[in-house]
Amino acid sequence: MIITTGGKTDETAIAHAKIIADKYNCSYIERKKQSIDTLFSQYQTSIAIVGRNKITIIPLSTKEHIYFHPNLSMIRAKRLLKGEKDTFIEAAKLAENMSILDCTMGLAADSIIASLITKQQGKVTSIEANPLLYMLVTEGLKIYQSNVVEINDAMRRIQTIHADHHDYLKELPDNSYDIVYFDPMFQESIESSSAIQKINNQTLKIDIKAETIEEAKRVAKQRIVLKDHWKSQRFKNLGFEQIKRKTSQVHYGYIDTGN
């Protein structure tokens, strides 16, 4: 991957782009008004465009522009702030001061909601295996400015990790987190979120292994939560209690660890 700036840029954005290139061990390329197509033909690699408050990745494989934008979580967060319930938070029994390990960060919608609930004294750690998504979301969570201060604070508190969740879980001590959460890509044909459809080509689709759930049982003090399609066999095959919802194709399941 190469890092560059937008066509119209300024010193702050250039300095920011250079820092990001350094951090992710990528080359910084001066944009010099070159088109994205020119950069693709010259470098034959994915491109990240860095602005002051915005980052975009353009994978070489799809050439589709992917932005970090907490679309989905904004609606859910605003509802939560009004005192309404959130199905994910209910399924995880997540509350202030608790810790959660999100093993499938994606665009971090669920992580942001979790962080909003666990607040300042809680802890949200989010793992993503895909390097482009990891970079996009890690940097997006730092710089994205919404007009709601609680949501900005929630984004800034999330710690992101670039790893395969199985490898990461294996290294964690017993009872490290209250909750361990999995939201794998659906095996069924529909995906509920258009944001996820957009990143579909980038996401890792290897299935969750039974050994990973065994590691999660050791790591989760209270509960492991799985989000999946209502028809998914994963609930049964991996030993999750499925919470049935008549009105949604997305279901949650849980394993209480009570460690």
Ligand SMILES: C[S@@+](CC[C@H](N)C(=O)[O-])C[C@H]1O[C@@H](n2cnc3c(N)ncnc32)[C@H](O)[C@@H]1O
């Ligand atoms: C359905 S998305 C998660 C969406 C996320 N809950 C959200 O709110 O935006 C699943 C994500 O998990 C990632 N993933 C899949 N297998 C993984 C693994 N073994 N380790 C870490 N990340 C993984 C995929 O690359 C993808 O980004």
